[in-house]
Amino acid sequence: MTAPDWRLIGEREPYFGVLSAPEFRTGTIDEKTIEAFYASGRADIARLIAWCAEDLGAAPEAGRAVDIGCGVGRLSLAMAARAGKVVGYDPSEPMLALARTRAASEGAVNAVFVDRLPAGPFDWINSYIVFQHIAPAGGLALLETFLALAAPGAFLTVHFTLWREAHLAPPTNPVSIAATFLARTLARLGAAPAERLIRMHDYNLSDVMQRIVAGGFERTVLRHVDHGGHHGVWILARRDR
Numbered sequence: 001m002t003a004p005d006w007r008l009i010g011e012r013e014p015y016f017g018v019l020s021a022p023e024f025r026t027g028t029i030d031e032k033t034i035e036a037f038y039a040s041g042r043a044d045i046a047r048l049i050a051w052c053a054e055d056l057g058a059a060p061e062a063g064r065a066v067d068i069g070c071g072v073g074r075l076s077l078a079m080a081a082r083a084g085k086v087v088g089y090d091p092s093e094p095m096l097a098l099a100r101t102r103a104a105s106e107g108a109v110n111a112v113f114v115d116r117l118p119a120g121p122f123d124w125i126n127s128y129i130v131f132q133h134i135a136p137a138g139g140l141a142l143l144e145t146f147l148a149l150a151a152p153g154a155f156l157t158v159h160f161t162l163w164r165e166a167h168l169a170p171p172t173n174p175v176s177i178a179a180t181f182l183a184r185t186l187a188r189l190g191a192a193p194a195e196r197l198i199r200m201h202d203y204n205l206s207d208v209m210q211r212i213v214a215g216g217f218e219r220t221v222l223r224h225v226d227h228g229g230h231h232g233v234w235i236l237a238r239r240d241r
Contacts, residue, residue: 003091005188005197010071010094012194017095018071018129020195038102041074042081044128048157048234049082055221056238060155063123068146068158069130070113073099080111083124088113120149125156132161132232136203140211147215154239156217159225160203161232168200168229200230208235216241 009017015024015037023033052059062084067076070088072095080086080103088111090096096113103111125146131139143158150156171177184196212220217237225232 006090006092007094008188009194009197010092010096010098012190014072014092014095014098016195017092017198018074020198038074038077042078045075045078045082048126048236051221051223051234052155052157052236055223055236056155056219058238060124060157063151064121065124065126066118066120066122066146066149068125068127068142069133070099071095073102073111073113075126075128076111076113077103077106077108079124079126080108084110086111087118087122089115089118091115117145118149121151121154122146122149123151123154125150125154126158128157128159128234129227131159131203132200132230133198135199135201136207139201139203140207143208144211144215147211147217150215150217150239152239152241156212156235156237156239158235159232160205160208160235161200161227161230162205163202163231164200165229165231170200203232205233212237215239 013026015029016026019037019040023029024037049059061082065079065083065086067079067086067088070076070090071092073088076086076088076099088099093115096115099113134142171180188197212235216239218240220235220237223234223236225234
């Protein structure tokens, strides 16, 4: 998926593009549901903090944090309650605009949102349900970029999809491939739902871990995640150098 595709999703389905549940669709979502959307981010970060404390013996606190693929700030704003400063990075300016508005409403003055690669170093690097939408070659390069910005002792909390169940296999016959291409083209023209632009990618865990270890994160723990048949892992790690 390209940055222009994510900008279109941000314009038409900014919340559903983050959490693909019917209640978060444009035209359905209301203020109460938006509150539930952001509450889910606080719950995810609370669980992540507890996991780090359990698995790594410590958890991120204070310092500078970055949320890769922050979208509308669902996790970034929850991280801001714990970190000294949070940078949310995303290529979708429409989503970032919503994140900034939400940050202002919450008084989260320590959260900023950018569409250009930020400067480090960072004491906490986070990303959830993001790399799965980036083709592996680009995703691995992005991971390397952010690993190079990690401070000594930094925490890494990132999620990757690794395999999917058979019924979720991508199309292989020419007719299905052509139909998928047509649906994406129509979505870009506004003649089909924006969600048709969202793609899923599986990563090779060895490729991911090779880069994480090379980045100085040798203390790592994996926790399995199953999103409706798309299986992956949370990788929790702490940099030793």
